[in-house]
Amino acid sequence: EDQVTQSPEALRLQEGESSSLNCSYTVSGLRGLFWYRQDPGKGPEFLFTLYSAGEEKEKERLKATLTKKESFLHITAPKPEDSATYLCAVNNNAGNMLTFGGGTRLMVKP
Amino acid sequence: DVKVTQSSRYLVKRTGEKVFLECVQDMDHENMFWYRQDPGLGLRLIYFSYDVKMKEKGDIPEGYSVSREKKERFSLILESASTNQTSMYLCAVPLGYGYGYTFGSGTRLTVV
Numbered sequence: 001e002d003q004v005t006q007s008p009e010a011l012r013l014q015e016g017e018s019s020s021l022n023c024s025y026t027v028s029g030l031r032g033l034f035w036y037r038q039d040p041g042k043g044p045e046f047l048f049t050l051y052s053a054g055e056e057k058e059k060e061r062l063k064a065t066l067t068k069k070e071s072f073l074h075i076t077a078p079k080p081e082d083s084a085t086y087l088c089a090v091n092n093n094a095g096n097m098l099t100f101g102g103g104t105r106l107m108v109k110p
Numbered sequence: 111d112v113k114v115t116q117s118s119r120y121l122v123k124r125t126g127e128k129v130f131l132e133c134v135q136d137m138d139h140e141n142m143f144w145y146r147q148d149p150g151l152g153l154r155l156i157y158f159s160y161d162v163k164m165k166e167k168g169d170i171p172e173g174y175s176v177s178r179e180k181k182e183r184f185s186l187i188l189e190s191a192s193t194n195q196t197s198m199y200l201c202a203v204p205l206g207y208g209y210g211y212t213f214g215s216g217t218r219l220t221v222v
Contacts, residue, residue, distance in 0.1 A: 046205065
């Protein structure tokens with residue numbers, strides 16, 4: 001059974017204070033690892049897909065990296081508008097279904 | 111842009127009522143999913159459909175059923191709503207290989 005664990009559950013940062021969110025996973029044949037951002041009361045919004053160990057993707061202040069056991073979402077010099085819950089999910093070779101982690105709630109104070 | 115539309119953002123229903131949550135996609139995709147999201151439990155798959163009139167149970171199907179009469183519409187039905195079904199319900203459609211899902215905006219259901 002695929003499993004995804006995210007840490008920490010919550011993270012408070014000062015504006016400009018860089019940090020990383022962790023996503024540890026076990027999956028039977030990784031087809032893709034996905035990062036989403038979710039604002040309160042809204043559906044998750046797709047950020048990145050990573051396919052293989054060593055791959056990196058960047059978007060503005062966010063950079064996602066992947067190893068064989070975990071993924072990191074690095075946030076460089078965050079701003080208050082980066083405050084959200086960040087979700088990680090994996091897809092195995094069996095099909096289209098994703099397994100989600102519990103998410104990390106990020107709060108960036110001005 | 112692909113679009114997944116959930117008919118209601120907020121719903122309040124009474125215990126025992128039959129509740130319908132609607133999801134419509136404009137992508138002509140075969141697969142559609144229903145999740146519920148609860149604090150501390152993350153997203154849990156309730157049901158999914160891989161074609162018209164085809165459905166499969168997810169991890170937590172008890173108390174729910176689904177209907178897919180047309181490709182673009184996937185309905186989640188709470189046969190007799192209970193307070194433990196108070197939750198955020200999310201519909202999702204795959205974006206395509208390697209792009210994860212597009213989610214609807216969610217329906218926050220409160221059962222009183």
